[in-house]
């Protein structure tokens with residue numbers, strides 16, 4: 823799936839949600855920023871990377887992946903809202919951050935930077951670093967896109983069932 827196709831899938835879902843909730847034309851930027859921050863927190867919780875006080879293992883690979891793609895939804899949605907979907911993105915990278923705690927804290931900082939600047943370069947850096955976080959968690963881009971497709975469908979069904 824190309825990045826443009828990825829944005830297009832998110833566009834369809836966002837349009838459906840906005841129509842369903844009578845929100846067409848509303849500025850949902852700040853709510854989506856907050857939603858993304860919440861998703862990043864939920865993801866960190868599933869990895870348990872910061873829980874130095876606990877001996878419990880992380881959640882299963884697929885459960886962490888599902889949380890991860892919730893964040894992807896909101897990143898794509900924010901990019902669409904600012905009209906950044908037609909740009910070229912180089913998301914594939916050999917980088918992987920060893921330290922998960924620092925990676926999560928970095929994502930929080932990048933979300934806030936992007937919130938303030940609404941800048942295309944800051945958006946790309948956020949998207950890129952989020953994908954690198956995924957790689958650090960053991961997910962390939964293909965795997966992320968497959969999981970995204972599944973969750974996108976679940977999100978549609980939820981809307982149709984009065985979520």
Ligand SMILES: O=c1ccn([C@H]2C[C@H](O)[C@@H](COP(=O)(O)O)O2)c(=O)[nH]1
Pocket residue numbers: 835836839891892893895896899973977
């Ligand atoms: O405008 C929106 C609002 C929500 N979602 C998706 C992203 C997540 O996959 C899911 C979050 O739903 P909760 O399970 O957190 O309610 O909804 C969108 O894609 N676009």
